[in-house]
Amino acid sequence: MERMKYAEPGPDLESIRYAASREHLKERRQECQTQLEQLRTVLPIASWTTMVNDMHDEIASRAAILCELELEAAGYGPPPVPYAFVVFGSSGRRESTLWSDQDNGLILSDEEHEDKEMYFHAFGRHLSHLLEYVGYEKCKGKVMCSESQWRKTLEDWRLQLASWHQDFSWEPVRSLMIASDMRFIAGEPSLALAWKRCFEHSMNESPEMATAILRNTVRHKATLNVLGQVVTERFGEHAGDFDVKYGVYIPLVNSIRYMALQEGIRETSTLKRLERLTLLDGGNMLFENCQRAFLTALSLRAAVSHTVKNGIYSSSGYLPQSELKNKTLLYQLRDSLTTVRRIHRALQRRLRFVERRKL
Incomplete structure (x- = not known):
């Protein structure tokens, strides 16, 4: 360890x-x-x-x-x-x-x-x-x-x-x-x-598995609307809150994992995977943006509220809508979600290219 x-x-x-x-x-x-x-x-x-x-x-x-x-x-x-x-x-x-x-x-x-x-x-x-x-x-x-x-x-x-x-x-x-x-x-x-x-x-x-992983990777919930506004939960007990885990953290983890597996990178840490990817392609600003977005995601995950019930720690993983009124936090979140959208679109293009080659 x-x-x-x-x-x-x-x-x-x-x-x-x-x-x-x-x-x-x-x-x-x-x-x-x-x-x-x-x-x-x-x-x-x-x-x-x-x-x-x-x-x-x-x-x-x-x-x-x-x-x-x-x-x-x-x-x-x-x-x-x-x-x-x-x-x-x-x-x-x-x-x-x-x-x-x-x-x-x-x-x-x-x-x-x-x-x-x-x-x-x-x-x-x-x-x-x-x-x-x-x-x-x-x-x-x-x-x-x-x-x-x-x-x-x-x-x-x-x-x-x-x-x-x-x-x-x-x-x-x-x-x-x-x-x-x-x-x-x-x-x-x-x-x-x-x-x-x-x-x-x-x-x-199993080279076909890489495409299957890519297909899974590009499937995630929408986080920015066409106006660039943060998309929050519409219904349920977390209506108005932002899903940190599945809105920003997991999309980054999955995207970076896919690219690391493609390059044969053995590290499991997302930040270390990013370091290796940056070394392999130092001119790609996307990885620098991903690192900044990922650190923001870690900060947001650490800041969400949690409960302790019968000695067991748990958290919903949602950022309360009251926190979204903080302009600095909201700017960082939008910046991170913009990076998520860019990497998502890049991977979508790669998936379409791979699937067209199979036709």
Whole structure:
């Protein structure tokens, strides 16, 4: 896992690494959460996001160890074969907010053991419950190690990746896009490296998948109208609010991911993908604009309101309409959405070109 030294004092990650129980881990998460909330307005957003994700990584890593200890105390014994606990989504990209939910999975060794299936079925469920206890909401899309689709042996993962690469419909492509951001957290790192090699091999074997990913990438909600005004929600409890996640953040993430995959860039961080893309094509101002827009998106995600219910952190991901009256914020948002529209149109043109060549 990546680590960074900070000019500003950050949360005490050392105490997370040695948390002796789930109760202690929850206490440390709450303390770190408070510290990070106080630092949000005084640190550059990229540095603050790094701090936040360092905390999440340490908690997830310690939770995996505590899960082993709790299962052993319950009579399951130690893990029968090596495993890798990995994360996907914003966690995989190290872009989680303070209240992001769970997006994780398990890669199990192909070694034979009669207790393997029973143990890791229990392990996945137990770890997901433990993370919920510590404050991480369960993923509504069920991208969690408690689910069999995201908990597989290395060989079964290879077959799963191959299956996704053969089906160009929306859901399999979406699952593949989620998987592409995989990052190792705890356990046996060689399993995660082998998984990455399987993923890259599958991408190389399926050139049609690039077009399918592009097709998924250009599908997102309208965010600016013909007059250049910000489009907010029309109905429901968030009427008048702006959807930060799906209005600006996810379109940028998906677009940059597509371009990075096309260039064989292995980094999962959106900012690092942008850095590599800029090096490959330094004369393209679009990447500079994307970086500015993405930092704005991170700032907006960090600023949305959140709730804590039964110790679980969550957020709607919407910017209240009252915030849109702030002229500086509104200018930054429009600037970012203009970049989103430009990159979206560029990718639409690429998709039309690719599909015309197939005719």
